[in-house]
Amino acid sequence: MNLFESIRMAINSIFIHKLRSFLTLLSVAIGVFAIMGSGSLVSSFDNTVETEMANLGENSFKITRTPSVQTGHDSWRKYRKRERINYKQYSKLKNKIGDMAFVSVESNQSNMTIKYSEFETDPDVTLQGTNEVYFNINNRDVPKGRPITEADVEYDRNVAVIGNDVFNKLFKGIDPIGKQIKIGKQKFEVIGVLDEKGAILGKSQDNQVIIPITRFNKYYSNWWESLDISIKAFSKESFPYVLDETIGALRTLRSDQPGAENSFEIETNESITQQFSGLTGYLTYFGLLAGFFALAAAGVGITNIMLVAIKERTREIGLRKALGARRFWITMQFLVETMTITLIGGLIGIALGFLMSSMISYFLGLKVTIPIDWMIISITITTILGLVSGLYPAFRAASLDPIDALRYE
Amino acid sequence: MSKPIIDIKNISKIYQMGSQLVHALRDITVTINENEYVALMGPSGSGKSTLMNILGCLDTPSSGTYFFNNTNVRELNDNELAEIRNREIGFVFQTFNLLPRATALKNIELPLVYSGIKKYERIEKAEEALRSVGLEDRMEHKPNELSGGQRQRVAIARALVTSPSIILADEPTGNLDSKTGNDIMRLFQTLWESGNTIILVTHEEEIALHAKRIIRLRDGLIESDEINNNQVKF
Numbered sequence: 001m002n003l004f005e006s007i008r009m010a011i012n013s014i015f016i017h018k019l020r021s022f023l024t025l026l027s028v029a030i031g032v033f034a035i036m037g038s039g040s041l042v043s044s045f046d047n048t049v050e051t052e053m054a055n056l057g058e059n060s061f062k063i064t065r066t067p068s069v070q071t072g073h074d075s076w077r078k079y080r081k082r083e084r085i086n087y088k089q090y091s092k093l094k095n096k097i098g099d100m101a102f103v104s105v106e107s108n109q110s111n112m113t114i115k116y117s118e119f120e121t122d123p124d125v126t127l128q129g130t131n132e133v134y135f136n137i138n139n140r141d142v143p144k145g146r147p148i149t150e151a152d153v154e155y156d157r158n159v160a161v162i163g164n165d166v167f168n169k170l171f172k173g174i175d176p177i178g179k180q181i182k183i184g185k186q187k188f189e190v191i192g193v194l195d196e197k198g199a200i201l202g203k204s205q206d207n208q209v210i211i212p213i214t215r216f217n218k219y220y221s222n223w224w225e226s227l228d229i230s231i232k233a234f235s236k237e238s239f240p241y242v243l244d245e246t247i248g249a250l251r252t253l254r255s256d257q258p259g260a261e262n263s264f265e266i267e268t269n270e271s272i273t274q275q276f277s278g279l280t281g282y283l284t285y286f287g288l289l290a291g292f293f294a295l296a297a298a299g300v301g302i303t304n305i306m307l308v309a310i311k312e313r314t315r316e317i318g319l320r321k322a323l324g325a326r327r328f329w330i331t332m333q334f335l336v337e338t339m340t341i342t343l344i345g346g347l348i349g350i351a352l353g354f355l356m357s358s359m360i361s362y363f364l365g366l367k368v369t370i371p372i373d374w375m376i377i378s379i380t381i382t383t384i385l386g387l388v389s390g391l392y393p394a395f396r397a398a399s400l401d402p403i404d405a406l407r408y409e
Numbered sequence: 410m411s412k413p414i415i416d417i418k419n420i421s422k423i424y425q426m427g428s429q430l431v432h433a434l435r436d437i438t439v440t441i442n443e444n445e446y447v448a449l450m451g452p453s454g455s456g457k458s459t460l461m462n463i464l465g466c467l468d469t470p471s472s473g474t475y476f477f478n479n480t481n482v483r484e485l486n487d488n489e490l491a492e493i494r495n496r497e498i499g500f501v502f503q504t505f506n507l508l509p510r511a512t513a514l515k516n517i518e519l520p521l522v523y524s525g526i527k528k529y530e531r532i533e534k535a536e537e538a539l540r541s542v543g544l545e546d547r548m549e550h551k552p553n554e555l556s557g558g559q560r561q562r563v564a565i566a567r568a569l570v571t572s573p574s575i576i577l578a579d580e581p582t583g584n585l586d587s588k589t590g591n592d593i594m595r596l597f598q599t600l601w602e603s604g605n606t607i608i609l610v611t612h613e614e615e616i617a618l619h620a621k622r623i624i625r626l627r628d629g630l631i632e633s634d635e636i637n638n639n640q641v642k643f
């Protein structure tokens with residue numbers, strides 16, 4: 001009697017006892033679904049954060065007035081009093097560390113409308129003011145035309161690099177380089193088109209226009225708005241030194257008292273990833289917990305269902321023993337039967353979990369990842385579940401007395 | 410002298426029912442040789458099935474010794490008993506005991522599955538057994554597509570398929586009408602004539618008369634054990 005034979009007998013009996021099998025399959029599938037679904041959703045999330053959110057690149061950090069992910073209800077009180085980061089602070093900082101690091105400045109205005117001749121975009125374009133090193137620090141290319149230069153910033157030129165969405169909307173098939181677009185009341189000359197980046201967390205990275213920070217500050221910024229500064233050390237070795245120097249310089253520039261906290265935030269790739277990993281850790285924990293409870297319930301259910309099945313099939317077991325089935329084979333028969341049902345349930349759960357997490361990922365604009373690790377975890381858990389919940393009923397079946405079993409009505 | 414297959418001495422079987430002891434068998438001594446055709450006769454409750462279960466290695470006696478093919482059954486463990494049942498004993502039950510969802514062929518294959526015989530060989534042997542009970546055209550039929558007599562034939566084929574030393578049949582005609590019962594008895598006669606050893610349990614005189622030797626039980630005791638000089642043959 002081989003394994004294949006046992007599995008075939010098991011599948012037969014699944015089809016014979018349809019309702020019972022369906023309930024078992026369902027309970028296992030729900031548990032595995034919870035584990036697999038949350039697990040793979042978290043995988044997609046982590047993957048996205050790692051590859052796209054943390055796009056600062058190596059040796060880089062960012063300075064902002066307030067943190068990008070705020071937690072705690074009193075944080076607003078704490079950050080409200082902070083002085084804004086202004087252009088003067090940026091220039092002085094750049095003078096101080098410009099020979100060890102790239103220093104870029106960023107400020108933006110969302111919901112802008114861009115016009116070209118009779119075409120115009122929806123009022124959802126992000127206008128970004130920055131300088132010449134922005135492209136380097138953020139790993140963005142300008143395959144068509146050229147990026148913004150230091151001279152553009154210094155001489156207040158009305159030039160713009162447009163994102164791919166804006167390009168598609170305004171310049172259908174036309175070469176945009178040298179064309180005049182209108183941003184609000186101001187005219188800008190298109191000098192380049194950014195490489196395509198896709199969406200992060202549902203937000204397109206291509207629906208933007210970049211202009212020199214000096215122009216931005218003049219026409220589109222309000223006096224109370226704070227600038228962001230991005231810094232990239234020239235080398236890995238100098239990174240800690242650059243970080244130290246920057247903090248020191250900024251504290252002086254912003255007159256932070258000795259012993260007082262920084263009046264600004266420093267964010268590195270790690271600190272951003274960390275902020276998210278707290279969130280995803282919670283989701284994983286929740287999914288696993290829900291899954292384990294569902295599976296524990298499923299396990300009890302399977303054990304009971306198998307005990308009922310064995311009771312119903314007492315005479316069959318007696319007959320098999322009379323015909324010479326050893327204990328081992330009776331044990332195997334019922335164990336394989338339990339395992340087959342649970343594994344089928346597990347596979348359904350994996351498929352549904354993956355489907356759901358893919359759909360959510362898709363709608364959130366996350367990268368859909370095939371979570372091999374979570375599949376392996378789910379299959380392992382299902383196998384253990386089948387073994388644990390099937391072992392006792394199988395032993396019970398195998399240790400039935402053949403005569404009592406044969407006589408059972 | 411022919412070879413003894415079953416050799417029991419002073420066997421008793423006592424069941425405990427609450428505080429009461431039931432002596433199902435008392436001091437039974439019997440030897441059964443190769444190619445005998447024995448009927449175990451007696452009224453209901455006389456201990457026939459109990460004796461038969463012991464002979465079939467499904468049950469163990471409370472006292473006494475049992476040698477099966479010169480092997481002391483008492484010394485065998487669970488798995489060794491299963492192996493003896495599998496290879497040496499063919500059971501035929503009153504209620505047929507076929508697997509309802511399996512075809513005739515699959516039912517007959519089952520004991521061969523447990524002796525670890527390869528698929529193609531199993532099918533060959535199962536087909537041969539079906540032919541020997543005259544059901545070669547019913548191989549793919551399930552039990553509920555067969556008549557009672559045909560079901561019992563399938564069960565007999567299943568008992569034969571391992572070429573056992575002995576066939577034990579407990580009231581094999583009990584659930585059949587008399588004409589079908591006769592057909593089954595004719596089949597047993599054929600099997601006996603071709604060299605099989607058969608023990609038949611029955612409470613009907615008519616059925617017992619087909620056997621060559623009749624052992625009569627009453628209240629767990631052997632009342633008589635003699636050659637049947639009026640054997641009814643077909």
Ligand SMILES: Nc1ncnc2c1ncn2[C@@H]1O[C@H](COP(=O)(O)OP(=O)(O)O)[C@@H](O)[C@H]1O
Pocket residue numbers: 424425426431432433451452453454455456457458459460
């Ligand atoms: N498992 C059991 N527990 C208690 N008493 C039993 C059991 N099996 C049989 N008996 C008793 O043993 C006696 C013989 O039973 P059995 O061998 O079945 O008789 P028969 O097959 O001749 O009708 C009966 O009195 C019966 O009640």
Ligand SMILES: [Mg+2]
Pocket residue numbers: 457458459
């Ligand atoms: Mg009986």
